[in-house]
Amino acid sequence: MNGSNLHVDTFGSKGIGLSTEERACLATSLVGLTSSQAFSSADFWGKIATADVSKDYYVAVAYHGDPFAPTIFMCQDALNWVQAPNVTDDEMHAAADLRAAFMGDPAFEFPLPNGAAGTLPEAKRLTAVVQCILRDAHIVPRGAYFRDSLGKLQRNATFAGLRPHDVTRLASYVHLRPAATSDAQLARPDFEDAVDVLDTVEHDQPKGCWVVEKSVMNVVLSSLIWPGYHHATSVADASFASIYVGQGKKNLDAGFMI
Known part of the structure; x- marks a missing residue:
């Protein structure tokens, strides 16, 4: 994880x-x-x-x-x-x-x-x-990684976790992959140059392909595109994790299920 x-x-x-x-x-x-x-x-x-x-x-x-x-x-x-x-x-x-x-x-x-x-x-x-x-x-909370002065993506040692009112918002999570565009999140009202360098989950297609569930301790995001993939973020601290346990089959019918 x-x-x-x-x-x-x-x-x-x-x-x-x-x-x-x-x-x-x-x-x-x-x-x-x-x-x-x-x-x-x-x-x-x-x-x-x-x-x-x-x-x-x-x-x-x-x-x-x-x-x-x-x-x-x-x-x-x-x-x-x-x-x-x-x-x-x-x-x-x-x-x-x-x-x-x-x-x-x-x-x-x-x-x-x-x-x-x-x-x-x-x-x-x-x-x-x-x-x-x-x-x-593969997603992570926004702010968990940042782009340093050399343009390299680094783990953010000062990341303190998501704010309580942000933890269930898809806009608070990003894909840990090279961004599809260089201005991936310029439209964000809370845009930060060093942080907002990755694609946000809220624009994933088909719309509704992530299921968000909140418990007392964590928020879990589950993919409908790849059933078996789950991401968890703590509501109390900076901890987060992901895991995949499944059959290795993409859900080709996800667009018809949502």
Whole structure:
């Protein structure tokens, strides 16, 4: 759960949890992954379910500092991480359209969708799905990152959390990806040059593709485009987290459901 001190139990209301053994394995293996390759951080990203529950994929994302350039790792035992293969834009498009379940075999070859010739190995499909979700749904609270004097995006060490009246507003959340336009949020009445450099969630299409739920401790935003992706922000402090636990399938009918 990248960038946070929030526990996985934060997402218990979504039916998400990890066993004691899973937690212990992940805690140990992620520390080892970070140190073995000198990453600035390596975080548990989530799980992708397969047709064989004993072969579900654990996914981690590791960073050398650039929040736009994660290295993706995968494993099936929560211990022995393997770097996921690189993928092309075409492979990402194909993965988003595939409807078949993951099989639990990284070498399994899926026929390309829509009658296209060729196949897509499951390991590449996994990478592509993770990349798609990072692009479409990985969000953070506004102000958690800022652009420094060199033009680089940095984690904001002084971020104190969202104000109570802002925490349920979609305009208070942004995509952690390069902005689609250089003037992404110039129209904001509270515009801040160093902060408002990312695309706000409130303009995501189709309208209504985020479900916002508030509890006593947190606000949880859930994606209807990628069912299984959830972001939580604390209402009391600067903590926030995200997680994906699902089948790795994009909801191609989201526009008709809203």
